[in-house]
Amino acid sequence: MMWLCVGLLTGFFLLQQLAVLPDVQWLLVAIIVIAVTLLKIVGLWRCIGLFLLGFCLSLGYGTYHAKQRLADYLSEQHEGKVSSVVVRVQQLAIYRDNTIQFDVEVLDKGSIKEGIPSHIRVYWSQGEHFSLYKREHIDNMPEVRPGQVWEMSLKLSRPNTLMNPGGFDNESYLFRENIRAIGNVIGTPVLKEQEQHTLQSYIQAWRHDIRKNLHTYWGDKRYGAVLIALVIGDQQGISTQDWLLFNRSGMTHLVSISGSHITMLSGLVTLLSLWGLKRCSWQGSLLANHYDISAFAYSFGIVIALLYCLLAGWGIPAQRTFLMLLLGYIFYLLQRPLSLSQLFIITAIIVLILDPWAILSTGFYLSFAAVAVLHILLNRLRQRQRYPKQEHRVLYWQMLKDWAIVQGVITLALAPFLMYFFNQISFISPIVNAYAVVSVGLIITPMALLFALLSVFFEPNTWLHHLALINHQLLSWVMELTQYLAQLPWASLDVSIIPMWMRVLCGLGIFILLLPRGIPYRYLALIFVVPAFFFSQHHLREGEWQALFFDIGQAGAVLLKTKNHTLLFDTGVRRSANDDSGGRVILPTLRALGIKAIDTLVVSHADIDHSGGLATLIQSIWVKKAYASFQLDHFLDREERLLxxxxxxxxxxxxxxxxxxxxxxxxxxxxxxxLNPVIGHIPLKSTNHQSCVLAVEGKYHRLLLTGDILAEQEQQLYQLTAFSPPYQIVQVPHHGSKSSSSQEFINEVQAKYAIAQTAYKNRFKHPHPQIKARWQQQGTVFLNTADTGAVQISSTILNLHVDLFREQERRYWHR
Known part of the structure; x- marks a missing residue:
């Protein structure tokens, strides 16, 4: 049956890599044919048949559920329109400075019969005025509690994501969460019912009340949001600064409800139950004389684990831990012990049956991998004769050495996953986890859970406040030490995207290293691992260049690379005081591409959709020199004042x-x-017509970056002697607006490819259909990053090579 299980896992995995779903009818035929064939074959062919049966079963099961989810979509006729609906709040609401975010189930669509999905993520803005630089904090926001029924008007849109190398795929995340539309509240919603619960909303309401209670004590504390996350798994209040610290130090798993927390709590309850049951009497004698009290004690631990998992939000690590505990308990009662590999595979299959998209989660891989490696290491340590009678000093040193080995090997074993998901490896992770696992897992988290329990049964008082302060102070000490270590220059290593074959090779090398001792030349497997840490993207030759047009919304940013030089043309848009393209889009891509410095930075003009990420970039990555069409120092001084x-x-x-x-x-x-002409003195703030225009002339092809120039500036360009077409690649001026891309300009540049950088369904309706048609009539391939994702163009001796990132990464749920 192991081959059947492996086939099931393989089918679930490969399904989520497909751009188009297979036909369920053909899968059904394949299942029947394989099932009939299995009745007549034996040996190796039977193993292959079982694998294929499992593969087709999971592929068919996942496809059926995927088509059901895809059928629940927002139709074109309702996108961008306001619809009046009655909804029930299903999840914990997230309160930001001036916005409430919550997920709802649609109960009544009014006169609309179809075209509006059942599950929507709602954003309810509370502020009257929007500021790019000031964080408007609203104190008295309405309470949005799971189970409430609201009537509201929502402006609906489809889920969308910016598709760039190393970027976060928001469409995949929302599809996995079964969010099929985004709704922005228009007007004032009306609360129709305070409570109308499903089982899910009832559990979420329970979590809401506990969170509200904990905010009384920890809401204004520096690490209060982290303590709340340790209790109920609500991580939304944790700041971006703290997440960066957790990633850099390798302690992200400790600030979420991980399997270790649940296992330790369940184990503690089991031991206490066992201690108590051993002292209980039944009919004049000890209860242990009549019943197997260990089974009763184990059941108490299972119940507590379930309650904690529900309190924690039933995430993937929580599901994995609870199911492993439950299966272990069931097979213990049946006296049919399972091996760890069997337990892992059965648990993974159950998780995927409950949620076929769980395999898209980072937690799915990290959770299973970490526990598997930990089990292998502990078994290996247990096989040796440990800690014979010796001096205490030697004994403690040996225990400390073993603990360090465990932490180091776990860090190494998780390296391929961390490279793939985060493009970063933490070198201080073994050190941090050596003290944080004990302090957070065995002291701070149990203490926070005990405090949460006490705060439910007792009114706020002095001793509860003191307990809350002690709990917070303990966490503060851990965080301060971690902050110190994370500031060390060697604390972490950014790694570029590595190809699939290298990930597989790295994983194989780590697997060999974890094999039992005695295998000859086992440590030579490091040869398979080391190259992944030093891999770099394709090297260019003299005269070759590569341009990456970011999918950056209604903004501009282009990355140019030559053999030894990196240039960034524009920095994207600022969306709010703490959100800009520099941090959200450009820096993750630079990390994924292995770029550690920008040799030349060009800011074409001062409009916020081209200069918005400047401040973040110069603070986060080394910039050697810069060019701009305005006074850059004055611009940064102004940003300092406004921010x-x-x-x-x-x-x-x-x-x-x-x-x-x-x-x-x-x-x-x-x-x-x-190529842009000089007009007077350098201005404090430049506008579209003053944009920098940069021509890139390689050995084989030419590129023209135009910023936001208008038709008048276009005419000035092709009158210059330095203007030397053809330019095979052209950035469409001003995002494809009607004010640019004159017919004369298009005729002069003789472009093969024209790239417009725009936002999906942007309010300016860029690129204008007339402009797009004008380029295409000239025989130019017109590309819009809103449709293609990031566009990468390589000019080499072999010719121009164009990569469209959205097409490369397309899955069946992407728009």
């Missing part, structure tokens, strides 16, 4: 020059030439 924070460049000697016609520099036999 009310100090902006310090990583490069203290960073200076800038004005981009202007006649300025040229050559790198790796590629010419970079500015």
């Amino acid at each position: 009310d924070q100090k902006i310090e460049s990583l490069n203290p000697l960073l200076s800038y020059k004005r981009c202007a016609e006649g300025q040229t520099f050559v790198v790796d036999n590629v010419i970079f030439r500015f």
Whole structure:
């Protein structure tokens, strides 16, 4: 049956890699044929048949459920329109500075019969005025509690994501969460019922009440949100700064409800139950003389584990832990012990039957991998004669050494997953986990759970406040030590995206290293692991270049690479005081591509959709030199005042020059030439018509980056002697607006590819259909990043090569 189980897991995994779903009818035929064939075959062929049967069964099961979920979608006729619906709140609401976010189930669509999905993520803005630089905090927001029924008007849109290398795939995340539309509240919703519960909303309401209670004590504390996450698994209040620290230090698993927390709590309850039951009497004698009290004690631990998992939000690690405990208990009662591999595979299959998209979760891989490695290590340590009678000093040293080995090997074993999901490896993770696992797992978390329980039964009082402060102070000490370690220059290593074959090779090497001692040359498997840490993207030659047009919404940003040089043209948009394209889009992509410094930064003009990520970038990555069409220092001073924070460049000697016609520099036999004419003195703030225009002239092809120039500036360009078409690649001026891309300009540049950077369903309706048609009539391939995702174009001796990131990464749920 093991081959059947492996086939089931393989089918679940491969289904989520498909761009198009298979036909269920053909899968059904395959299942019947394989099942009949299995009646007549034996040996190896039977094993293969069982594998294929499991594969087809899981593929068919997952496909059936996927088609059901895809059928619940927002139709084109309702997208961007306001619809009046009656909804029930299903999950914990997330309160931000001036917005409430919550997931709802649609109960009544009014006169609309179809085209509106059943599950919507709602954003309810409370602020009257929006500011790019000021965080407007609203104190008295309405309470949104799971189980409430509201009537509200929602402006609906389909889920969308920016598709870039190393970027977060929001469409995949929302599809896994069964969120089929986004709704922004218009007007004032009406509360129709305070409570109308399903089982799910009832559990979420229970979590809501506990969170509300804990906010009384920890709401204003520095790490209060972390303590609340340890109790109920609600991580939304944790700041971005803290998440960066957790990733850099490798302790992310400790600030979520991990399997270790649940197992320790369940084990503690089991031991206490066993201790109590041993002292209980029944009919004049001890209860243990009549019944197997260990089974009763184990059942108490299982019940507590279930309650904690529900309190924690029933995430993937929680599901895995509870199911392993439950299966272990069931097979213990049946006196049919399971091996760890059998227990793992059966648990994984049950998790995927309950949720076929769980396999898309980072927690699915990290949770199973960490426990498997831990079990292998502990077994290996147990096989040796441990800790014979010796001096206490030697004994403690040996225990400490074993603990360090466990932490180091777990870090190494999880490296392929961390590379794939986060493009980062923490070198201080073994050190941090050596003290954090004990302090957070055995002291802080149990203490926080005990406090949460006490706060439910007792009114706020002095001793409860003192207990809350002690709990917070203990966590603060752990965090301060971790912060110190994370600031060390060698604390973590950013790694670029590695190809699939290298991930498999790295995983194989780690598997061999974990095999029992005695296998000859086992440590040579490090040869399979080390290259993954030093892999870099395809090397360019002299005269070759590569351009990445970011999928960055209604903004501009283009990354250019030559053999030894990196140039960034524009920095994207600022969306709010703590959200801009620099941190959200550009930095993750640079990390994924293995880029650790920007040699040249060009900011075409001062509009916020081209300069919005500047402050974040210069503070986060080394920038050697910069060009701009405006006073960059004045711009940054203004950003400092508006954001009310100090902006310090990583490069203290960073200076800038004005981009202007006649300025040229050559790198790796590629010419970079500015074409925009100088108009008077450099302004404090430049606009569209003053945009930098950069021509890139390689050995084989040419590229023209235009910023937001208008038709008048286009005419000035092709009158310059330095303007030397053809430019095979052109950035469509001003996102494809009607004010640019004149017919004369299009005729002059003779482009093969024209790329417009726009947002999906943007309010400006860029690119304008007339402009798109104008380029296409010239024979140019017109690409819009809103449709294609990031566009990467490589100019090499072999020819132009174009990669469309959305097509490369497409899955069946993507729009």
